[in-house]
Amino acid sequence: QVQLVESGGGVVQPGRSLRLSCAASGFTFSSYGMHWVRQAPGKGLKWVAVIWSDGNNQYLADSVKGRFTISRDNSKNTLYLQMNRLRAEDTAVYYCARAIIVGATVYEFDHWGQGALVTVSS
């Protein structure tokens, strides 16, 4: 069965960096796009980033553009989110999710991980 397991969360000071990982299993990772989605405490879901299956195409939310980078290593079945210049408002549970993408069209997020908590605080 499809499994997505996030890791790398923790407490970090404002302005510092953190890298999240998402280990995928149970499917052919290199055939699927992947998303990062976050949920701040007491708030709703917010989309963060998407990367296509071959890593050649990606989009990021305006709120993280220039600070966050999404990448993947298909040989390791792993998705990454490099988060730089972190702010208090980046505090959230970060989920990775499998993307259904056909050509240039992004459809549903059909499987999700359990999430990793990132707390940005001094």
Add this chain to the structure above:
Amino acid sequence: SYEVTQPLSISVALGQTATITCGGNNIGSKNVHWYQLTPGQAPVLVIYRDSNRPSGIPERFSGSNSGITATLTISRAQAGDEADYYCQVWDSSTGVFGGGTKLTVL
């Protein structure tokens, strides 16, 4: 930027029908997906592309989308359906989620 609007909360009596709306400008022209979030669990896709149910999702869950409103309908509501529900669309290379609706089953 595109926005979708959901009611903050709704309640439904056990065994009755719950309807959660998702409003947006000409949302009927977009693919709408619905997710269920329960505390401590990974989010679950319950309806995709307006009205399709993934395998394992009960037939009690259905969806529709037309004009300016998409709708998630949960028939014969059960205690286990109590959760937060989010609609989602893709617009201009961006994922857009509604604010979420908390469903309470009385």
